[in-house]
Amino acid sequence: MRWTFVNNNFTEAENAFIQTNDLALQRGYAVFDYFRTLNHQPLFLDDYLDRFFNSARELFITLNHTPQEVKAIILQLIQKNNIPQSGIRMIATGGYSPDSYTPVQGNFILQQQPLQLPDAVKFEDGIRIMTHPYQRDLPAVKSINYLMGIWLQKQLKEKGLDDVLYFQHNIISEFPRANIFIVTPDGRLATPAHNILAGITRKKILEFAGDILPTEVRDISVTELKQAPEVFMTSTTKRILPVTEIDGVRIGNGKAGAFTRQLYTQFLQQLEAVTVSGHNPF
């Protein structure tokens, strides 16, 4: 049996419902966040909780639980479901709005699912992507608005590509669900500064990458991107994944690059340390 948490109660996942008059369903108005567990331990939970509550605040969505309460519920959920490696989604909606437009007391949902991460082969081959001119609304907020990302899936499938990178006015920003980094020809690591969701994986990498190569958080043009010897995406479910082709242009030698591999190894060690050491990420 899989458990989901809705507002104040644990319920079977298949019986986890919200009324059809919720503002999430009526107007796409909700925020969420998504983190991993490894060996039954949530990774970087405080960072995800901070971002989740910040997203809610930015959209004037009120939660009926404090971050401390949500933490406690998450621990219960992990115990009840007993899935060693999982993704946990937190959602806070605009609520059952009488006028179908004004946010009211939100509905709060926690869902857990088994999670399969990319394997070593996928890492070596990397992914092939296209660019697309687009800017997400309120990018610093993790809202549920994925209209463009999902709509573009059909094009990606037809072209046999793995993902799409957004840019605007020739400056790249992010993937629908991931951040981007480049290694420059002179061996610096750069990632976009503006108009993005600040990923937790991105943050963790920026924290330790300085030991390996100089880091820069700044604007990156599409031109610079395509000439970069190494490019990779970062996200909770992908960790670090090389980008080996962009709009038909091969990046580097079409395989995972040396710096990318070094950063990946370092990040894997860090993840392992968090869980193996028994260090409590709370």
Add this chain to the structure above:
Amino acid sequence: MRWTFVNNNFTEAENAFIQTNDLALQRGYAVFDYFRTLNHQPLFLDDYLDRFFNSARELFITLNHTPQEVKAIILQLIQKNNIPQSGIRMIATGGYSPDSYTPVQGNFILQQQPLQLPDAVKFEDGIRIMTHPYQRDLPAVKSINYLMGIWLQKQLKEKGLDDVLYFQHNIISEFPRANIFIVTPDGRLATPAHNILAGITRKKILEFAGDILPTEVRDISVTELKQAPEVFMTSTTKRILPVTEIDGVRIGNGKAGAFTRQLYTQFLQQLEAVTVSGHNPF
């Protein structure tokens, strides 16, 4: 008791649920449409059904009912609920997607609620609005993405304003839930041509307005808007509503203008004719 229809069944509105793993809740991925009933008759239903099914098609959302079937269900809903003047919302979602990203067989929902329309006083006074630089994604599709419109509600409330008009590159487009028309100084009626949702009320007005004044569907700048002697919004729930102040600039004499009044009277007569004549709008 109020009835709602979900997929294949009528259910009490308070017991109308969808599972929390629907793509509408997970990713804001769904389309909808909304029409009025007057004297228990749906107004311009064929137009709304066309747009609804077109929106679904554009987002690759599959419905398990044909337009003819949806019509029949709507008639049953109207009979069961017995609300003379109402709004009926049709929603088609991305469905219970196993990967929380790829649209599958959608969920279909019909909701009916009593509807209060603006009265004669509101018409005379008109509304006060602000402009905001924004362009909706996939504007021709009536998706549930109202992130920006709802987020801006707080600013509107603080400024004591009624609504917000979007523009981009100095060209106006639409309100979050309504279209816009202007009367030019030389007595022509104009409404934006591009980057909008093609409103059904807008369409109906364009059909008969030519008998009253010449009509133009074209780009309109913010500058031209603010110098227009008459401005009004059109929507299903507002019909025609004068705009009497924009970004603090008074429009005309700050009251409903003569052409606006003439178009409004004509439109009201048309609505009445549809229902009083017993003409079946199906």
